[in-house]
Amino acid sequence: MGGMCRNIHTLHNFEPRATSAEVEAAALQYVRKISGSTKPSKANEEAFARAVEEIAHATQHLLDALVTHAPARNRDDEAAKAKARAAVRFGTA
Numbered sequence: 094m095g096g097m098c099r100n101i102h103t104l105h106n107f108e109p110r111a112t113s114a115e116v117e118a119a120a121l122q123y124v125r126k127i128s129g130s131t132k133p134s135k136a137n138e139e140a141f142a143r144a145v146e147e148i149a150h151a152t153q154h155l156l157d158a159l160v161t162h163a164p165a166r167n168r169d170d171e172a173a174k175a176k177a178r179a180a181v182r183f184g185t186a
Contacts, residue, residue: 101126105156108165113149116156120149 101122104111124144125131133141179185 104152105159106161106163106165107168107171111156113153116152117145117149120145120152123148 101119102115104115104119124141128137128141128144130137130141
């Protein structure tokens with residue numbers, strides 16, 4: 094099985110908590126990935142939107158139910174780490 098889509102980011106265990114916009118963006122990326130379409134046809138718009146809504150809802154329930162004893166991560170620190178990894182990966186270091 095392949096790795097997670099690079100555009101879907103971890104939302105659990107951050108301070109402040111993930112916003113509803115972040116949850117919806119992750120759901121949208123997921124639906125785009127599995128449907129193979131960034132913009133659905135008119136015939137599929139309703140199904141696409143409903144899937145995003147349902148996945149965002151389920152994701153929020155999951156995030157609310159997860160428990161951890163690890164300290165919350167800092168978004169700025171994680172972004173800096175990701176930028177450093179990208180610099181190494183793409184040779185811009």
